[in-house]
Amino acid sequence: MDNAQTLLGLLEAAPSHGYDLKGEYDRYFGGQKPLAFGQVYATLARLIRDGLILEAQGGESSGGPDRKSYSVTAAGRVRVREWMFTPDTPEPTLQSNLFAKTVIALLLDEDAASLLDAQRACHQARMRELTRAKRDADLATILTIDHALFHIEADLRWIELTGARLTELRAGVRGA
Amino acid sequence: MSTPDAQGTQPLIRARDLVLNFGQTQALRGISLDVYPGEVLAVMGPSGSGKSTLLHTLAGVLVPDSGTVRIGTRVLGELDQATRDDLRLRECGFVFQSGQLLPDLGALDNVTIPLLLAGVRRREAIDRGRAELDRLGVGQYGARYPAELSGGQAQRVAIARALVTRPRVLFADEPTGALDSLSAETTMVALTDLARADGTAVVLVTHDARTAAYADREIIVRDGRISAGIGVPLVDENPADAGTTAGFSAHPGFSR
Ligand SMILES: Nc1ncnc2c1ncn2[C@@H]1O[C@H](COP(=O)(O)OP(=O)(O)OP(=O)(O)O)[C@@H](O)[C@H]1O
Ligand SMILES: [Mg+2]
Numbered sequence A: 001m002d003n004a005q006t007l008l009g010l011l012e013a014a015p016s017h018g019y020d021l022k023g024e025y026d027r028y029f030g031g032q033k034p035l036a037f038g039q040v041y042a043t044l045a046r047l048i049r050d051g052l053i054l055e056a057q058g059g060e061s062s063g064g065p066d067r068k069s070y071s072v073t074a075a076g077r078v079r080v081r082e083w084m085f086t087p088d089t090p091e092p093t094l095q096s097n098l099f100a101k102t103v104i105a106l107l108l109d110e111d112a113a114s115l116l117d118a119q120r121a122c123h124q125a126r127m128r129e130l131t132r133a134k135r136d137a138d139l140a141t142i143l144t145i146d147h148a149l150f151h152i153e154a155d156l157r158w159i160e161l162t163g164a165r166l167t168e169l170r171a172g173v174r175g176a
Numbered sequence B: 001m002s003t004p005d006a007q008g009t010q011p012l013i014r015a016r017d018l019v020l021n022f023g024q025t026q027a028l029r030g031i032s033l034d035v036y037p038g039e040v041l042a043v044m045g046p047s048g049s050g051k052s053t054l055l056h057t058l059a060g061v062l063v064p065d066s067g068t069v070r071i072g073t074r075v076l077g078e079l080d081q082a083t084r085d086d087l088r089l090r091e092c093g094f095v096f097q098s099g100q101l102l103p104d105l106g107a108l109d110n111v112t113i114p115l116l117l118a119g120v121r122r123r124e125a126i127d128r129g130r131a132e133l134d135r136l137g138v139g140q141y142g143a144r145y146p147a148e149l150s151g152g153q154a155q156r157v158a159i160a161r162a163l164v165t166r167p168r169v170l171f172a173d174e175p176t177g178a179l180d181s182l183s184a185e186t187t188m189v190a191l192t193d194l195a196r197a198d199g200t201a202v203v204l205v206t207h208d209a210r211t212a213a214y215a216d217r218e219i220i221v222r223d224g225r226i227s228a229g230i231g232v233p234l235v236d237e238n239p240a241d242a243g244t245t246a247g248f249s250a251h252p253g254f255s256r
Helices: A003-013 A018-030 A037-049 A074-085 A094-107 A112-134 A139-164 A166-175 B051-058 B081-091 B107-117 B122-135 B151-163 B181-198
Strands: A053-057 A068-072 B013-022 B025-035 B040-044 B066-071 B092-095 B169-173 B201-205 B217-222 B225-227
Touching (some): A003 A018, A003 A068, A003 A074, A018 A068, A018 A094, A037 A068, A068 A074, A074 A112, A094 A112, A094 A139, A112 A139, A112 A166, A112 B217, A139 A166, B013 B051, B025 B066, B040 B051, B040 B181, B051 B169, B051 B201, B081 B092, B092 B151, B107 B122, B151 B169, B151 B181, B169 B181
Parallel strands (some): B040 B201, B040 B217, B092 B169, B169 B201
Antiparallel strands (some): B013 B025, B013 B066, B217 B225
């Protein structure tokens, strides 16, 4: 998944200190693999350099030594939406980035259903392409393509299920 | 949804602002779409979203509360019942999930029925029925009753029956719903190959993404509306580069 965009999205939902930002990230997306502090600060430095966030002194952090808090610029907000509403190329590692986009969209009160639909359309288009490629192909090629088709279909099912559970997920994200 | 065709071809089906209620249930809430000759359009969407209602409305089986359906040059709402039924018999074919063959007739007799109803003489109807069963690879089952056919064979007989009149539109509602993966594939290959060869437009309602992948285009129906995949750029669908596996192996995660 795209950690930089995800952190940017979390910062748009709520400006925060690096320490708290890492906590937010881990809560939604950390799973087995929490984000390292070093990676958070490296990413923040890059986002500042690119003009996507601003750094300010002071404010209360719930823990940790850092005195700086970060908030998103207008350019940062545009970037978040570009990321969110641009479908990803179908591939097996897709799910985590798509999940991140969905959660950030819900946090920002953006149209999560639309981004899932856009991704769906992109997946379905890829399946049409692959299905066309099966025509007149030899059996080995057909079976290879079938493998790809089943993977994309698995993604699609996840997208559908997530779409059907957006209300539930929204409540979870908001209430959390 | 009314993409103008590159060649300037007129749509075969043109539906505008279709609204249809069943009592309190708003099954269609303003659907507009065009289907072009020889095009296979997949209609997807959750259960209860209005897909079958849309199909039946396009076919003139259901009459919308408002909105229009034009097939060719004729507006369904402006025809009387008899003319509409005749149009449906001559220009539309139907395939459903299962159970559509008449159980007391053999496969060949099932296929000849629509021809006989359309006034074709018996000898010719039998010849054309046989040829159609052959075209779908089930010519050897002409004498069998539907109960003696596998699901996939019965489905191909049903497609033969739907296509034997050379309809301008084929309406298919979950045609692979009762089939395993391989029979679903062979059924879809047969259906789309023949429809394309005949220039028949196909409206294909399905839940199944792999079945929908045989279409040229898809729409998603949600709550009686077409859910547009919003204004984002979708992947390039240029068929020119889809015929090769180059794009496919460009995703290393998939190539094993
Ligand atoms: N004859 C009918 N009388 C009353 N309500 C109906 C009738 N036919 C359909 N409906 C309702 O209209 C809505 C759309 O139904 P429709 O059959 O078109 O859905 P669908 O998308 O085809 O669903 P599925 O995927 O389950 O087949 C549903 O809420 C359904 O309950
Ligand atoms: Mg239905």
